[in-house]
Amino acid sequence: MTTETTQPAEAAGEPWRDPRLPVAERVRDLVARLSVREKVAQLSGIWVGMDSGGEVAPHQHDFAQDPPDWDALVPHGVGQLTRAFGTRPVDPEIGARGLARTQEEIVARGRFGIPAVVHEECLTGLAAWQATVYPAPLCWGASFDPDLVRRMASRIGRTMRALGVHQGLAPVLDVARDLRWGRVEETIGEDPYLVGTIGAAYVAGLESAGIVATLKHFAGYSASKAGRNLAPVAIGPREFADVLLPPFEHALRAGARSVMNSYTDLDGLPAAADPGLLTTLLRERYGFTGTVVADYFSVAFLHTLHHVATGPADAARQALTAGVDVELPTVDCYGAPLVAALADGSVEESLVDRALHRVLTQKFELGLLDPEWSPHPAVTALDDAESRALARELAERSVVLLSNTGALPLRSGVRLAVVGPRADEPGAMLGCYSFPMHVGVHHPGVPIGLDVPTVAEALSESFDVTFARGCGVTDGTDEELAAAVEAAAAADVCVAVLGDRAGLFGGGTSGEGCDAADLRLPGRQEELLEAVLATGTPVVLVLLSGRPYELSRQVGRLAAVVCGFYPGEEGAAALAGVLTGRVEPSGRLPVSFPAAGTTQPSTYLGAALAARSDVSSIDPTPVFPFGHGLAYHPATWVSVTGAATWPTDGTCRVSVTLRNPHDTETSEVVQVYLHDPVAEVARPLRQLIAAPRVALPPGATRVVHLDLHADLTSFTGRAGDRLVDTGPVELHIGPSSAVAHTVLAVPMAGARRFVGFDRVLQPQVTVVPG
Numbered sequence: 038m039t040t041e042t043t044q045p046a047e048a049a050g051e052p053w054r055d056p057r058l059p060v061a062e063r064v065r066d067l068v069a070r071l072s073v074r075e076k077v078a079q080l081s082g083i084w085v086g087m088d089s090g091g092e093v094a095p096h097q098h099d100f101a102q103d104p105p106d107w108d109a110l111v112p113h114g115v116g117q118l119t120r121a122f123g124t125r126p127v128d129p130e131i132g133a134r135g136l137a138r139t140q141e142e143i144v145a146r147g148r149f150g151i152p153a154v155v156h157e158e159c160l161t162g163l164a165a166w167q168a169t170v171y172p173a174p175l176c177w178g179a180s181f182d183p184d185l186v187r188r189m190a191s192r193i194g195r196t197m198r199a200l201g202v203h204q205g206l207a208p209v210l211d212v213a214r215d216l217r218w219g220r221v222e223e224t225i226g227e228d229p230y231l232v233g234t235i236g237a238a239y240v241a242g243l244e245s246a247g248i249v250a251t252l253k254h255f256a257g258y259s260a261s262k263a264g265r266n267l268a269p270v271a272i273g274p275r276e277f278a279d280v281l282l283p284p285f286e287h288a289l290r291a292g293a294r295s296v297m298n299s300y301t302d303l304d305g306l307p308a309a310a311d312p313g314l315l316t317t318l319l320r321e322r323y324g325f326t327g328t329v330v331a332d333y334f335s336v337a338f339l340h341t342l343h344h345v346a347t348g349p350a351d352a353a354r355q356a357l358t359a360g361v362d363v364e365l366p367t368v369d370c371y372g373a374p375l376v377a378a379l380a381d382g383s384v385e386e387s388l389v390d391r392a393l394h395r396v397l398t399q400k401f402e403l404g405l406l407d408p409e410w411s412p413h414p415a416v417t418a419l420d421d422a423e424s425r426a427l428a429r430e431l432a433e434r435s436v437v438l439l440s441n442t443g444a445l446p447l448r449s450g451v452r453l454a455v456v457g458p459r460a461d462e463p464g465a466m467l468g469c470y471s472f473p474m475h476v477g478v479h480h481p482g483v484p485i486g487l488d489v490p491t492v493a494e495a496l497s498e499s500f501d502v503t504f505a506r507g508c509g510v511t512d513g514t515d516e517e518l519a520a521a522v523e524a525a526a527a528a529d530v531c532v533a534v535l536g537d538r539a540g541l542f543g544g545g546t547s548g549e550g551c552d553a554a555d556l557r558l559p560g561r562q563e564e565l566l567e568a569v570l571a572t573g574t575p576v577v578l579v580l581l582s583g584r585p586y587e588l589s590r591q592v593g594r595l596a597a598v599v600c601g602f603y604p605g606e607e608g609a610a611a612l613a614g615v616l617t618g619r620v621e622p623s624g625r626l627p628v629s630f631p632a633a634g635t636t637q638p639s640t641y642l643g644a645a646l647a648a649r650s651d652v653s654s655i656d657p658t659p660v661f662p663f664g665h666g667l668a669y670h671p672a673t674w675v676s677v678t679g680a681a682t683w684p685t686d687g688t689c690r691v692s693v694t695l696r697n698p699h700d701t702e703t704s705e706v707v708q709v710y711l712h713d714p715v716a717e718v719a720r721p722l723r724q725l726i727a728a729p730r731v732a733l734p735p736g737a738t739r740v741v742h743l744d745l746h747a748d749l750t751s752f753t754g755r756a757g758d759r760l761v762d763t764g765p766v767e768l769h770i771g772p773s774s775a776v777a778h779t780v781l782a783v784p785m786a787g788a789r790r791f792v793g794f795d796r797v798l799q800p801q802v803t804v805v806p807g
Contacts, residue, residue: 056408057617066395067149069404074113076149076389077375079396081375082117082156083110084367086124092542093124094333094366094476095267095300095550099341101290104411105368107551109681112146113297115153116396119366122165122200123476126483129167133200133416135291140201151397152405152412154499156251156330156365157680159243160223160470161605162194162428166477167486168419171428173468173603174209174235175583176435178226178627179666181706184236185431190239192427194246204249204295204402208239210284211254213628214640218262219551222539222583222603223469226627227640227663229280230725233287233798246799249399252288254299254332256281256314261301266550268271269344270471275718277303278641278753286323287798292496294399295326296714298361300335309335315360323794328395330363331356336370349374352500356383362392420487432604432611437624438667444575444596446618446669447530453494454528456507456521456569457535458562459581463489467550468583468603469539478544489606492534492579496615503528507569510538510546511560518561525569525576530596533569534614535562536582539603547583556587556631562735563591570594579612589660601624621729622668623704625773630661642775644719653742664708664725664773670699675807677770677779684697685747685761685787691768693741694807697733704732707741709800710774712767723769727800736806747785761790 053067064646069074082799085104085540092098121136123127136155144150162171168434169192178624197205213227225232236252242272243250257277261268272281285296294320309315309331319325322524339352346352353370364371378384406412447453459465466489467474473485493504507513509523525531535558542550546559557563575596580586581779583603592598592691599622601612614620629641638648641663649656675694683689693707710723726749733742745768747761754760763785769777 064397075394078114078118081364081368081371082119082366083115084119104260114151115143116148118153118155126166126480129419130416147269152205153601155202156204157202159193160207161468162193164472169424169472170467170606172432172605174225175602177235179435179437179624181625182434183234187238187242188237190242191245194243194248195496197248199414199417205243206251207251208236209665210236211259213258214265216534217553219548222547228725233284236284237287237291240288240293247296250293251295251297252293254549255296255298257303258299258301265552267300270303270645275753290581293590295366296329297332299330310339310355310359311571312359327361330364331361331365333366335534336364350378356763374601429607432608433620435624436615437600439598439661441597445676447616451529453502454524454531455502456505456535458510458536459536461491461493464572465581466608474539487606490609496608508561513561522568525574526572531574534579536580558586585628587631589632625664625666625706627661629659632660642721662775664772670701670703672697674778679781682786683783685785688744688746696738700735702734706730710769714765729802740805740807742803744801748792748797751792758791
């Protein structure tokens, strides 16, 4: 074991200080100089302010009584600083100056002057007071526009760097499996290709700004039993490999440098203690060389929640052995318990050194140990015009028109009744990981710090609007309901804005720890909807929610249905644009909307036995299927052609001709689904393998060539290997998972092949004038 020493380091002549040398050489030199206490100090974060506000992490109250002793810890070094901006409201410029002073203190008081990595949440933009709140991840999925998501993430990353933040805890790559789960709003959707494609774009954008992207939550978290947060997962290895893992493969290929473990136990084994997951799979098979960071308190949870460790030291041993490099959010198991375990030999120092090499490698790559590094960033405006414009563009692209009997676009001059608990509430636009809903709600005396218009305000710019709340998200009185009915009866059109309140751990109807018992609208909202429908006034339903809800009893009587999910600070303007026709609706559903049977967790990605049958009284057919979305000026599908055969080691070209017969621009998402009629295992009836968005100027024709590699057909066979098989397959090409313009039968010809992490994950798409 390394001997403790307090001798000062030499000022020069030490290889680790020389930026001209390879990073690996610098890391080896520095590791050899560190004492045991200094090594361990690099493997945890410090969350100084964790007890200064409302709970923003699971079981935070269990740890908040014993905040870390800064003066005792900092001389040994600090691995990470947790949420310097996202713990409580702080003026960005003041916060940046304070963070710089903290870094200067860390450098000055440590023997080697190693700065801390600063991490923040950034799922809907940087989680900081006054920072732009972008649309939530379900909106990213609904956009089907990876380039737009990449641009958003790049801008988020630049904002983070301007404040001195180095690592972002996003994106969430969990594939939605049970729509009752509260964190569905954090997912990109229910399809692994969509989640992987959009998630990889986010990673590319964040990393392009020099920010370390952190993939969440590896792996299996979204498949928890009964849709309950942090519940056990019992899932087969084939579903795990073919549905839950591919998004992480996409994002790792995009350059993500950090991975966060899942809270859950997978068939009894907690992810934070699973070397098969975090080492064998992630590092040996996928070749990942970055850092694995613990989801907040998950190392301690091995002892306190999972009961697989005898105490903090044993939890540290198991997590280090599995491959967790950094304990977050604050020092606990990787502190004094780990130091003691190293001293008594119950934990091998080689485990600490392995994690330390990864941590220091990242710090060197970030330039934190280069001579010119400075903790003083150049703070810029966090919610400038360019950021808001980008937030607006993504919000507009993500709004989904689900149904329309002709009521939309709204005619000029109509009298509008705008009712519902989400109609005149700024927070209705924001997801649970936005700063106002995640942190700001715990500080009611502090202004929101942003201009977040409401739907009622946005519509008031164009129409004579009468507003009546009708009810709350989960409460309401008969008098409120009657006022809404009166307003609707006197109007030409009633716009009912319903949905969720984002929150944490029971503080909302959607969000982390806010799971649903069923998929009916919360509270009295369905009663309100029925009441305004009964007036005979045409009703347009606008949903602002973190999950799809079951609307089968009303959908046939609604004049139109529009879904916005959580569209961010510019969401009201985007929704008003769609409602008035200023914006062409172009979003597509990233999650299915269920029919009757509101406790059913199924998604579109099911094998034959998951479909409707005569041996069950429950029909799982959705009201609105995955990929569905209408337009005011839809493109015309002219033709779809494809190759006669598909080599198992080559590509199949599919060509789709689209025409825009209108005098306004429109777009289409060309969705290609794979159907395997006969395979050695039961496979999904259809699975998305390509979905390019195609812009169509007025009167234009475009030909979309999709070169689909055979690897896109691969699946996990009976022996557990991923294979490309021979035999017949079908390609269903059309505007949604339920509507195929053309079905192409394309037999796979050649030898069966086995593929791995390096397989082709994306089609090649070329768009040319027709």
